[in-house]
Amino acid sequence: MVRFTVLASGSKGNSTVVTGGCTRILVDAGLSCRELFRRMKLAGEDPATLDAIVVTHEHQDHINGLAVIARKLGIPVYFTEATHRAWMRWLTPRRQMSYAQWMEQCRRQAAERQAEAQPAEAEGEADEAEPVGGIGPDGIGTDAIGTGGAQSEVVQAVEAAAAEPPSARSDPTWLPAVEYFQAGQPFAIGDIDVSPFTIPHDAADPVGFVFRAEGVRMAFATDLGYVTPNVKAQLKGVDLLLLESNHDLEMLRDGPYPWSVKQRVLSRVGHLSNEAAAEFLAGGYDGQARYVILAHLSESNNLPELARVAAERALEGRASLLANRLLVAAQHEPLSAIHF
Ligand SMILES: [Zn+2]
Numbered sequence: 238m239v240r241f242t243v244l245a246s247g248s249k250g251n252s253t254v255v256t257g258g259c260t261r262i263l264v265d266a267g268l269s270c271r272e273l274f275r276r277m278k279l280a281g282e283d284p285a286t287l288d289a290i291v292v293t294h295e296h297q298d299h300i301n302g303l304a305v306i307a308r309k310l311g312i313p314v315y316f317t318e319a320t321h322r323a324w325m326r327w328l329t330p331r332r333q334m335s336y337a338q339w340m341e342q343c344r345r346q347a348a349e350r351q352a353e354a355q356p357a358e359a360e361g362e363a364d365e366a367e368p369v370g371g372i373g374p375d376g377i378g379t380d381a382i383g384t385g386g387a388q389s390e391v392v393q394a395v396e397a398a399a400a401e402p403p404s405a406r407s408d409p410t411w412l413p414a415v416e417y418f419q420a421g422q423p424f425a426i427g428d429i430d431v432s433p434f435t436i437p438h439d440a441a442d443p444v445g446f447v448f449r450a451e452g453v454r455m456a457f458a459t460d461l462g463y464v465t466p467n468v469k470a471q472l473k474g475v476d477l478l479l480l481e482s483n484h485d486l487e488m489l490r491d492g493p494y495p496w497s498v499k500q501r502v503l504s505r506v507g508h509l510s511n512e513a514a515a516e517f518l519a520g521g522y523d524g525q526a527r528y529v530i531l532a533h534l535s536e537s538n539n540l541p542e543l544a545r546v547a548a549e550r551a552l553e554g555r556a557s558l559l560a561n562r563l564l565v566a567a568q569h570e571p572l573s574a575i576h577f
């Protein structure tokens with residue numbers, strides 16, 4: 238069975254469930270855990286059956302509920318390494334400190350190192366003791382992604398962490414398991430083949446996906462400033478195309494956003510307008526998909542009818558009984574599940 242269920246789409250939260258064979262993947266975790274579970278039930282999906290979460294990029298509307306959902310379900314999260322790092326930075330922002338505070342911190346750390354080194358030297362274990370000081374979140378992260386590494390160092394780091402007070406111990410970036418993928422390198426999660434591809438967007442390492450299960454291909458392309466030749470190539474020969482139709486150009490220009498934000502949205506690493514989506518549908522798209530879903534509509538700068546009309550016009554020449562059934566994904570309610 239192959240099923241595609243958009244639970245939420247838009248700048249306030251994105252989540253979709255892709256089902257193929259016995260595997261269920263959550264694409265992005267932009268809703269809170271409670272809201273995700275509520276919508277999954279509404280859409281006839283059981284949260285407990287999710288096998289993994291894949292993440293397109295680290296913007297808040299795609300990862301808001303990520304840690305809580307992954308922990309609650311005990312499932313792995315698939316990121317690119319750069320996106321994982323950006324997500325961790327987002328969760329643990331660095332404190333700003335003055336020069337005097339920085340100097341004080343350096344002095345304190347030097348004193349601590351000296352105090353640690355002295356007894357170790359006496360026992361002749363200076364070489365072993367040293368890496369412990371060097372193990373930061375990176376060492377623990379290495380363990381979490383399952384790529385091995387110096388076990389004893391990790392054990393020591395974990396023991397060191399356990400000795401700290403509970404507030405320091407609770408790590409907001411902890412996930413049950415992390416798997417890395419790279420754009421351009423397909424991989425499989427259970428019965429679903431996943432092909433990630435690079436998209437132009439102002440995030441660390443943003444991707445779109447083509448999912449394939451039981452011969453059905455489903456493409457996922459939102460949060461992209463424009464349709465690059467590579468994106469165009471990826472979106473060929475798909476049975477389902479979920480495509481961003483973020484804003485109406487006039488509404489954005491006349492709308493409430495400050496000029497700097499308007500510039501960002503309009504830029505080559507911003508979001509796809511109704512007009513740009515239509516241009517792609519009329520020209521670059523091969524017209525093969527049974528379903529075309531317009532997604533990531535802005536609530537401030539778009540109307541579902543404007544997005545739909547622009548796409549309908551673009552698809553006019555491709556009307557057929559079997560292809561290009563047009564749907565518009567919403568922010569506040571799930572789209573009816575699409576079955577293949
Ligand atoms: Zn987004």
Ligand SMILES: [Zn+2]
Pocket residue numbers: 294296438440460
């Ligand atoms: Zn984004």
